[in-house]
Amino acid sequence: MTTAAAPYPSKTHRDESFPVASRLIARPLRAPVLAFYRFVRAADDVADSPDLGAEAKLARLDAMERALRSGDPGEPSAAALHAADRRFGAGLDEAATLLDAFRQDAVKSRYADWAELLDYCRRSADPVGRFLLRLHGEGASAQAPADALCTALQILNHLQDLAKDRAALDRVYLPVPWMAEAGGEAAFFAPENGAARRPVLDAALDRVEDLLARAASLPERVRSRRLAAESAVTLALARRHLARLRAQDPIAGRVALGKRDFARAFAGVPAALARRGRSSDPAVVQRIVSVSGSSFKLGMAAQAAPRRRANYALYAFCRVIDDIADGAAPLSEKRAFLDAWRREIDALPGSPTGPIGRELARAMLAYDLPRAEFHALLDGMESDGEKRVRIPDEAAFDLYCRRVAGAVGVLSVRIFGAPQAHDFALVLGRTLQIVNVLRDVDEDAEIERVYVPLTRLAALGIEDGPAQSMVADPRFAEACETLAEEARAGFAEADAMLDHLDRRALKPAIVMMEGYRRLFEKLRARGFDAPRGPRMRLTKPEKARLLLSVMRPAGGGMRPAGGGG
Incomplete structure (x- = not known):
């Protein structure tokens, strides 16, 4: 088929970015694939023609559909696809739907x-x-x-x-x-x-x-x-x-x-x-985990395969919703994407729609994971997704930590096989989140986030304003010191709670705790005065030493490598 606007196709199937009718397709089916491609390519060229106005494009596309449905021999590409559809039962309806999209291209920009x-x-x-x-x-x-x-x-x-x-x-x-x-x-x-x-x-x-x-x-x-x-x-x-x-x-x-x-x-x-x-689902979640250098990933390495698979699913969920919250999409879009995840969680375990959902469904059934904790995480991500993040007071800070860190802890200890460690999970989650806040002060400020409660800052004379100005205030370090003291106490409380819990089952949590403890020690040694320098992290040798020290049995069971302060 030819048109005055496009006497020759703008492309052939060999010019596309992805394979069309390659030799992987069975030989008898390549002809209908090419017939489909050529008709669609011609229609796309009409929609994209710089020489036709919108009305002329619409008229031409309508004529193409009539030729397709009738098999008009005067339009060779339409006739070829019509014949292919009659023989193979595929092509006509799909091409008609594509024509509808091309009509939209003619009028919508x-x-x-x-x-x-x-x-x-x-x-x-x-x-x-x-x-x-x-x-x-x-x-x-x-x-x-x-x-x-x-x-x-x-x-x-x-x-x-x-x-x-x-x-x-x-x-x-x-x-x-x-x-x-x-x-x-x-x-x-x-x-x-x-x-x-x-x-x-x-x-x-x-x-x-x-x-x-x-x-x-x-x-x-x-x-x-x-x-x-x-x-x-x-x-x-x-x-x-x-x-x-x-x-x-x-x-x-x-x-x-x-x-x-x-x-x-x-x-x-x-x-x-x-x-x-x-199933490809485990590979999908493992791919997400593999690109992360988080301490959560470090802890997962200490698990048996079935529990590790469940925690991979939990981590992948956390990773993708965190990326939504941190991304540069408009706020309304972030909320829509998070709402889609709410629907996915509500569909579990019976009707997941994607690989992470299917893996979470397995974990939910195997380890009795509470749906409410997933929703708590999504609530936390909605807070993080705002254009400007401020934490008004202590109660709001506790709620934020409970949502973004406590929920992960509660879900994780169930996967570890230690549901009785619920309170330990909440204490440790809050502690690790405080370390995150202290580590990411400047990175968060660049995107207008300040997680130190405004009531604490106001008590020091720091008023709400541009985030980078707030964290550059010399008095901001004092607020960080008070949070650091809470983190120190949190580590000590978690250590004491471990004396009454199954350390072997909680081995992954201990790995994560000790990694954060070392990070916390590095933060305190550096201090919180501005300028604070680049984002603090553990080096690969430090992570290797951590795994060796924490994974080594002591006295017949797991012992944390660090002390209480």
Whole structure:
């Protein structure tokens, strides 16, 4: 099919960022895949034509749909797809849904929020995966991960082409309020404004990462080995594309995959097929854990495999909701994303929708994890997600610590096999959170967060104002010293409580406690006067020594390596 606006296709299937009708697809099915691609490519070219107005585009797309449904031989690409649909039972309905998205492209150039963008992707990307599933005779269980993968690919392409789409088509597929976080659309696209643009791009990539996590089960859910292989290659390329967009600025220059990326993706097919017999969900949560250097991760290494798997799920949940709270998405979007997690938690253990949810469901059933504690964590993340964080008084500080740290402790001791350590978990959680507050004073102030209660600061003559001015006040160190004394007392109380608890079961908690104790000692040795220097952390040798000392049995059971103060 040709048009006056686009006499030749703008691309062939070999020019796409991801494989189309590769040799992994069975030979008899490549022809209908190509027929589908060519029709959709032609329709997309109409929607993207710089030479046609909106009305002409809509008229042309309507004509294409009529030709598709009738099999009009005067429109070769429509006729070919019509014939493929009659033979294979797939293609026509999916292409019609794509035409609906292209009609939207003809008249819509900006998006109000992430949900609106996802709705567009539901029509502009997901039908491609659904077509392939129908073509291969796959069941409904593969649809959700296929949708997630197609949406992820679409958003990756949108982010890659942000500058090109805006310049050529006056279209921007990143929602307007997201660009406002970088100062507005003009500021977002200003080449020199990379520092403000980067957090917004990363927040969008966090959402893509969530989609790819949900897509990870696709190779195991399709019956066709060839389609499983194609899915595995596409997933690998999507992850590589995401990593490149994390590392490079698509406004400063084109970010694209190369031949080496494709070669590595295809080389991974045998290993991907070998994993089809087992769930990908544990690997998804382990991938999240593996990129963390937290003391929580250190403690998890001290567990037997089933309990470690449950704690990995808990940590992955904590990590993703923390990333939502800390990210640069608009506040309304953060709340929407956290609300989605509330719905996921409420669906457990019966109806999880994603890999973290499915792993949490296993843990909830195995270790009787209270749903309320997950909601407490989400409440804490809602507090952290605010544009400006201040803690008004002691009661609010205690509640905050209970939510973000106590809840993790309560859930963790149940997974450890020591539910009787509930009170210990609350004491230790509050103590470790105080250490976090002391460690992150300057980092938090950069994003307008001050966790030292305002009542304490007011007693020292420090009024609420810009966060960096507050923490630079010489009197702020005195407030930190009082918190440090509470942390010292907290460690001592936790030590005393351990004398009446099962140290062996609580071995992971002790590892975490001792890691934080060493960090706390380093903070006190440095002092709290500004300037405080870079963020304090344990070195790899310090972590190794910690594990050796804490893991060594003493007197027939686990003993903490440190003292009480």
